[in-house]
Amino acid sequence: MRDALGEALIELGDKYKELFVVDADSASHTRVKEFAERYSERFVNVGISEQDLIGVAAGLASCGKVVIACAYAIFLLRAWEQIRNTVARARLDVKIIGTHSGISNYGDGASHQSIEDIALMRVLPNMVVVVPADAVELKCALESIIKYPAPAYMRIGRDKDHAVYEECDFKLGIANVLKDGSDATVIAVGSMVFEALKAAQELKAKGIDVSVIDLHTIKPIDHHTIIKYARHTGAVVTAEEHSVIGGLGSAVAEIICEEYPVPMRKVGIDDVFGRSSRSLKELRDKLGLTSMSIVRAVEEVVRGR
């Protein structure tokens, strides 16, 4: 995913001459290094200081620049209060990109994994929150948030996620329905969109036909599609590489329970920290971020209906 970010920034840097990238000394890891080399006059490295990163980005934005502030997702949260009190409150055109989000940084362990960022960003007034499912969607999403004049947060994983899209199909705030089925709806984001599609196939073999929705924009949330599919299928399962507290599942539940209550289950990280692992697969299995967990959750809601 980082490679896709690097490539996208090169293209967008050419297209948008006011685009700046601010970095907190992780350019080679977040893959913004190429942008730094190509457009050095529009690249700022503030050193290992995330609070300063957000402030400098805010200052640039207040002078009419479109600013990408990029760092490891978890370390950006160190500047959450700066994001809240400056970027969100003043509604500045800063696009915050958290890389290595979720548990995608499996080797480094809990200190480097970010499983709270969706919750902490979506609670902020004025903030747009986007979670692309793959490299194709990332590129379109990035251009969309650049064009949208408001603060935004985009979370991306470390490595390339399994491909979901062949071509770009992204409208900010409008969910993508990837599969139509009538027994239940699986709403997923990020790496779990692929798992949801996989689960749909496995469920089909069991005679359960589910809809799959990529809710790439968590804020502003697509009320319409969520309610439509809750009504249409009568059961909802959410899936995210994030804590089950405060993330996608909570956002969807807030809408469902108020507007159209149906049986619901959340697949995600169950209020625990991650840990080190030598492979991503082993860690995903351990934390239950698999198609199998989605299958099980769907079976539960369908049975409970």
Next chain:
Amino acid sequence: MLILSEVGRGRNISLTGLLRNLSRREGIPLSTLKLNARILRELGLIRIVEEEGMRIVRLTPLGHFMLGLLKDDVKDIRVDGELITFLKEKAKAIRKHVLRMILEAEMGHLGASLSIVEILVSLYFAKMRYDIRDPWWPFRDRLLLSKGHAAPALYATLAEAGFIKKEVLMTFRDVKSPLQGHPDMGIPGVDMVSGSLGQCLSIACGMALALKRDRIPAKVYVILGDGELDEGQVWEAAMTTSKYGLDNLIAIVDRNEFQQEGRTEEIKPLEPLSLKWLAFGWYVFEVNGHDFRELLWALNEADKVRQRPCVIIAHTIKGRGFPPAEGNNEYHSKPIDGRTLKAWGFAL
């Protein structure tokens, strides 16, 4: 820094005598000067030598070198007397507004507002370029009030400058008022939100970078509280600003020596403050923050500095101009009452 340059004059005087003179002349408490002098000795910048039976104070070779870097030896202050009279009138009007606003709202930070009045007046009435009809004029000089709790002083200054109507001032902190307790976007003339301490130097740094890249010859001024310097982000920003050699950024530290819970030197000692900034790559001025001649001198000198950001450490008195609040930290955020105001001769 004041001590260094005073010692640098090379007069045969004891350290205590020198500090006492300096305290009287500059209005800085003797205890602060003594503390600084002790630190300067520990740093090996000054030493006590015996000459003809007298213990006198001298610079060390390192002290000479540091003084050369500071270049504070020529305070050539030639400012038009009429301008000074005009600025004093403005300061008086702004202090009145501030007292009335806090009286009316029954809340607000009085002490911190009154200590920066001369700083704001120097900037808005003798230094900065702006257009009150076009508050977002891209070529304007910017002002960021990092110590956002001094918002009443900023609003009163903006009203005197003509950005907002004076009547609006009396709505400060009212639920229907645009004048928030801390600076907010949407108030004409307010260049940046603040309120959470320690953030504006980073923002100013981003602004100064953008202005440089766009070749806009505007300045970014940022007023920092001294208590606020406890925040680590200030020093992150100090390093970034000096890395990029942003000579279009000028920070002014309101050195009133108090923070919410007491004296800065007791809570988290800042001294030697000018040497800290110097070590971070800044050009340092140190002035009396209530003296327009000194403030304007420093602001004008700062314009001449190239490739380095400047900081002006402005020694001030918290609560200046309202006798019961002067140097009295009880008035940090204590409301005032009409009777006290009247008793002190403030007819509002």
